[in-house]
Amino acid sequence: MKLKFTKMHGLGNDFVVLDGINQTINLDRQQIRQLADRHFGIGCDQLLLVEKAKGQADFRYRIFNADGGEVEQCGNGARCFVRYVHDHDLTKKSEIRIETLSGVISPRLERDGNITVNMGKPVFEPKQIPFIADRCALTYQLEMLHTQVTICALSMGNPHAVRVVDDIASAPVVTEGALIEKHQRFPNKVNVGYMQVIDRNHIKLRVFERGAGETLACGTGACAAVVAGINLDLLDYQVVVSTQGGELTISWQGHDAPVWMTGPAVTVFEGEINL
Numbered sequence: 273m274k275l276k277f278t279k280m281h282g283l284g285n286d287f288v289v290l291d292g293i294n295q296t297i298n299l300d301r302q303q304i305r306q307l308a309d310r311h312f313g314i315g316c317d318q319l320l321l322v323e324k325a326k327g328q329a330d331f332r333y334r335i336f337n338a339d340g341g342e343v344e345q346c347g348n349g350a351r352c353f354v355r356y357v358h359d360h361d362l363t364k365k366s367e368i369r370i371e372t373l374s375g376v377i378s379p380r381l382e383r384d385g386n387i388t389v390n391m392g393k394p395v396f397e398p399k400q401i402p403f404i405a406d407r408c409a410l411t412y413q414l415e416m417l418h419t420q421v422t423i424c425a426l427s428m429g430n431p432h433a434v435r436v437v438d439d440i441a442s443a444p445v446v447t448e449g450a451l452i453e454k455h456q457r458f459p460n461k462v463n464v465g466y467m468q469v470i471d472r473n474h475i476k477l478r479v480f481e482r483g484a485g486e487t488l489a490c491g492t493g494a495c496a497a498v499v500a501g502i503n504l505d506l507l508d509y510q511v512v513v514s515t516q517g518g519e520l521t522i523s524w525q526g527h528d529a530p531v532w533m534t535g536p537a538v539t540v541f542e543g544e545i546n547l
């Protein structure tokens with residue numbers, strides 16, 4: 273089978289994007305892992321599939337981690353999705369509605385080329401994250417080997433655990449992050465963010481992503497970190513998030529307001545691969 277693909281990234285969080293409208297795509301888990309493999313495939317953190325909407329939205333957006341698992345949401349991918357459907361003449365609308373596994377999101381292409389996405393409301397109810405806890409709280413203690421770590425647990429459509437650290441450079445993102453990702457209190461596993469607060473409008477963030485490992489940036493991780501920081505009264509409502517791959521602007525007015533994310537989306541190259 274020959275597949276046309278586009279390689280894209282949002283702040284270095286990289287994607288293989290496939291047009292599932294003009295080509296028939298039925299990939300199994302093993303084939304997705306092969307495409308995502310950086311040595312034997314194209315290489316990416318996530319594979320994104322562009323499909324026709326099932327309901328009233330403009331498109332359906334499916335997201336697969338590098339390990340082949342399908343997931344609910346991807347913020348950097350949402351911006352690349354918009355760039356892709358424009359560049360491939362699949363729409364002329366600057367604001368589109370996209371179905372995801374976690375509901376409809378609405379990204380907007382800005383005049384400066386950046387993309388702003390309404391990422392929906394954060395969810396704190398443990399059952400919906402999902403996170404095993406008997407009550408809803410700002411922070412939780414997670415029992416880990418012989419110690420306890422403090423996390424904020426929330427969902428941005430996908431599950432996140434956020435840790436506040438003093439120094440982002442020495443944060444145990446890969447070691448501890450990998451343990452929290454598979455912690456028994458997160459039945460569907462979790463993305464683990466480490467945030468250093470620089471001031472009330474600026475954080476540094478590294479994320480160990482579920483099913484992908486540490487990435488250069490994570491859009492939903494940036495939303496989750498800012499929401500957690502606002503709830504802990506460490507941050508104001510609009511925050512610049514510095515990741516290893518660049519900067520995102522995230523804003524949240526609290527309570528039932530949606531989280532807004534603005535940042536770039538870049539096409540790297542197009543190609544065709546035999547599977």
Ligand SMILES: N[C@@H](CCC[C@H](N)C(=O)O)C(=O)O
Nearest residue numbers: 346347348430482490491492
């Ligand atoms: N890179 C993404 C998140 C991708 C999905 C995540 N790894 C998960 O399993 O939920 C982003 O930019 O949000």
